[in-house]
Amino acid sequence: MEESTTVATPQQPLPPEVVEKIVIGGDLSGLNAAQRAEYYAAVCRSLGLNPLTKPFEYLTLNGKLRLYALRDCADQLRRLHGISIYITNREWLNDIYVVTARAKDRLGREDESTGAVTVGNLKGDALANALMKAETKAKRRVTLSIAGLGWLDETELDTIPQARAGATPSQESQEDAHPTADQISSLVELARSCGVDLIGFGRHMRQLMDLPGESRITKKFLRESMTMEQYEEAWQYYNELLKKLVEEDVLDHPPPGDAASATESEAAVAPTEEPPQTAPPAPAAPAQTPSAKRSYASPQQIAGLKHLAKQVGDDAYADVQDMLEHHRDGLAMDVYERARQWLKDRKSAKKEEATAESRG
Structure with a gap:
């Protein structure tokens, strides 16, 4: 699949009367499905929220369509x-x-x-x-x-008896709504995290969208032709694939002392109570010369590290995110291994503490 480096053509500006309804009256009913999706994403970006977790939903109140906040x-x-x-x-x-x-x-x-x-x-x-x-x-x-x-x-x-929940952008008319540029880019990155190259991704998109084999798949084409239903199906497919790869990676590498039995290994996957608080692994010093050859963790390994941090709980996930922020050019394998070992040690200690409490 080809990736265009040109700037995407901006959408047509909204009519002044529609802008007035949004800004003054707070009414989103004048937007079509694509515009609502763009507005939804813009609100999430302005607040620093992840739109894929669906932090908002639409609500019809007093004849006006507006957003309301969900738990996430x-x-x-x-x-x-x-x-x-x-x-x-x-x-x-x-x-x-x-x-x-x-x-x-x-x-x-x-x-x-x-x-x-x-x-x-x-x-x-x-x-x-x-x-x-x-x-x-x-x-x-x-x-x-x-x-x-x-x-x-x-x-x-x-x-509020007159309140009526509406549809989120992903639930709008499938004929009118198309994925945004950010959503398409996220889908491509998710596929890469699963080890799928651009050729394989393009082949999958042709099959999903029932296109001829010679069809040219670009991000611009997907933005204009892919329906939200097809996008959600593709996202779910790669999300499940990545989850499977991550779980296999975690189960293939049990923490020390955790391989006594298959039952104990499976039990260690579920998070328990409070782990002992230890300092996160220190970031490794950068390479001394640009020519130094270093191997870096793959996207699957990074995803596995995040998954393991979520299992540990507490501040482990935040520690991993901070570490990745300090290694934006790539996480060296030695740093990855130290971080992974640190997480496994915390997970093992957490399990031992839970076992001791149950016996006590």
Whole structure:
């Protein structure tokens, strides 16, 4: 598949009346499917959120189409801004249960919001779920507030009878919507992470889109011709393929002392409680000369490292991300091996601690 290095032709500017509806009235109904997808991606970029995790959904309220925040939006915002949350008050006001949550970001700014639910005559699990929902509401609302995002959270929709959830960009009309340039680039990179070269990727796209064998597959062609349904099918295929490759890599290299039995090896895959806190591996010094020959970790190995860090939990994934930021030109194999061993040691220690606690 050919990769074009030319700048993509920008989309036609929106009509002034549509821009006015968005900016002044907050109504997105004047956008077509492709424009909504572009707007959705632009909002995510401006906030530093990953659009592939679907942090927002569309909502029709008072005849206007707008975005509202989902759980993943609040989770990512907490991480991005270093937001800490603690509950300051819980109280009953007749049959209403109110929770007050306070948030503080890494700059020392503080904010406070409440979450309330009507309890009525609820009992048992229904009552327990209502109490937890009030706490979740408070945490989500204060997160959005301190991050400067004055949008509705999904936990508030139940109290708005006229609210009607709409479709996300991926659920719009498949005839009108096409992947954006960023989405196509991400798909190509995902395929490369699975070890699929551009020739193999092009062959797969022809098969997926039912195209003649001589069809020329370029990023521009995919942006203009590929439907969102086809894009999602391709993304799911490569995502599952990468997940399989990563799991095979992790299982083929059990941590020290973890190979006693197949049962123990499988049990080690699931994350457990708190691991001992240890310092992350120090970044290796850069090569002394440009001509020095060094081998670098492959995309599959990098993906496996991230997967292992997620299994370890706590701050391990953040440590790995920071390490990769310091090695943007490639992660040398010696650094990769040290980081991998460090993660396996933490994972092994975590398992031993969980075993000791279960015996105690």
